[in-house]
Amino acid sequence: TGYRKTPFTLRILHNIRNKKYDLIINLHSSATSEWLTKFSAAKSKIIHNHNGLLKGDLEIPKAAERIYGHWRDLLVLEAMDIPYVKKLPVISISEVQKRLSYDFLQINNIKKGTVFIAPFASCDSKTWELKKFIELADQISEAEYNVAFIAEDKNQEITGKYKVIVSDNLPLLAGVISSGKCYIGNDTGIAHIASATGIPVIIIFGPSSVDEWFPYSSSRNKAIQIDVSCRGEGCGKRECIDKACLNEIDANRVFNEFLGMFEQSNG
DSSP, X not given: OOSSOOHHXXXXXXXHHHHTOXXXXXXXXOXXXXXXXXXXXXXXXXXXXXXXXXXXXXXXXXXXXOOOHHHHHTHHXXXXXXXXXXXXXXXXXXXXXXXXXXXXXXXXXXXXXXXXXXXXXXXXXXXXXXXXXXXXXXXXXXXXXXXXXXXXXXXXXXXXXXXXXXXXXXXHHHHHHHTSSEEEEESSHHHHHHHHHTOOEEEEOSSSOHHHHOOSOTTTOEEEOOOOTTTTTOOOOSOOSSOHHHHTOOHHHHHHHHHHHHHHHHO
């Protein structure tokens, strides 16, 4: 949901409140999702308040040290005495969802094996410039790969050149992404969905810690991050005027990583 008050976030809140759930468990509480849970109208609310903003109906212990985000989120299940297996998440696409996703691709004339590019993020400090994403898309397209964007709206800078998928149906998006050749985007939630579907991902990191948010195999996936003195282990800023950690990454760097993943294996 990110950190912005958008129509998308308000639609989620409206849908949740209409369901009148008995229990909502918020495994990973961003600032926005904590408030969504708080105002969800559910009878019981479990909020993993590692940000220290809001509390739910159960105290969740904080991790003693910086650990991968998914492991930290599983502390919620541990506090609830729910057994779990400590493995990276995997999304299984049902046959029904596969058919719906296939129909969606056909209707929108998007081919299987497309490279999906998602240029959005939860906050500006984690967002690589759109013009660089478009430059990257041009390079990938010139290398004879199909490209489509996953975006929050029909941005005119993109729609003049590429297919744009706009949907808040996460199961549908998971099915669509699973048909792709690769996913490229910022450090954001949908990147984890993409990886969980099994396709290779290239994630462009700004202020976040790669150790915390990118536990995926380096032989199949790539995290792109440059060293800047202000980051440390991950500054986590949601607002930054300079954005040196992202601005110093150019499209050629990301394109070369893409070629390294696929051209060598094809050769």
